[in-house]
Amino acid sequence: xxxxxxxxAVFVVLxxxxxxxxxxxxxxxxxxxxxxxYGQRKFAEALPLAQQxxxxxxxxxxxxxxxxxxxxxxxxxxxxxxxHYAEAETAYRRSLAVREKQLxxxxxxxxxxxxxxxxxxxxxxHYAEAExxxKRALAIRLKxxxxxxxxxxxxxRNVGYVYAKQGRCADAEPMYRLALQIFEKAFGPDHAYIxxxxxxxxxxxxxxx
Numbered sequence: 001x002x003x004x005x006x007x008x009a010v011f012v013v014l015x016x017x018x019x020x021x022x023x024x025x026x027x028x029x030x031x032x033x034x035x036x037x038y039g040q041r042k043f044a045e046a047l048p049l050a051q052q053x054x055x056x057x058x059x060x061x062x063x064x065x066x067x068x069x070x071x072x073x074x075x076x077x078x079x080x081x082x083x084h085y086a087e088a089e090t091a092y093r094r095s096l097a098v099r100e101k102q103l104x105x106x107x108x109x110x111x112x113x114x115x116x117x118x119x120x121x122x123x124x125x126h127y128a129e130a131e132x133x134x135k136r137a138l139a140i141r142l143k144x145x146x147x148x149x150x151x152x153x154x155x156x157r158n159v160g161y162v163y164a165k166q167g168r169c170a171d172a173e174p175m176y177r178l179a180l181q182i183f184e185k186a187f188g189p190d191h192a193y194i195x196x197x198x199x200x201x202x203x204x205x206x207x208x209x
Contacts, residue, residue: 027057
């Protein structure tokens with residue numbers, strides 16, 4: 001259960017931030033290698049590569065470029081996993097600010113940044129700050145994707161999780177059940193998300209008895 005929020009963040013960044021190998025620039029190569037190490041949970045090795053990508057893209061593209069925001073998001077994820085929470089918050093907030101400026105308010109990349117920041121606040125125990133960010137991400141994804149899209153399942157789970165952390169299991173339980181339906185349809189019954197969500201649901205259901 002402790003790793004569930006991290007797995008959700010991993011899925012989002014892997015789905016939304018793939019780099020093209022064609023005509024790759026130095027920052028793209030660094031980003032791809034950092035992503036590879038991140039997926040292998042080699043966070044200490046991934047961090048300096050991701051930070052180099054940030055520095056290169058900030059200089060070459062400017063601080064308002066979407067590739068720069070993508071780099072910052074990855075730096076935030078790595079710091080998050082390393083429990084460098086202050087550094088993760090700074091990176092997530094900068095990434096979110098660029099995406100809000102350059103994209104429309106309901107863009108899925110805005111949802112990604114809002115979700116990652118909300119998950120960080122859960123890790124820090126700041127549930128009241130996390131809830132509106134995770135609800136915002138869910139609202140964006142409900143508008144952007146089909147109702148059975150896995151990202152909607154992840155957002156439902158995240159909102160359920162922040163409810164559960166606040167002792168609001170009556171609110172959390174339907175979120176978890178909807179998320180499980182989406183995960184089972186999208187991934188099948190043996191996917192790693194299923195037991196994680198089931199464990200969280202079981203913990204809430206026990207409190208309601």
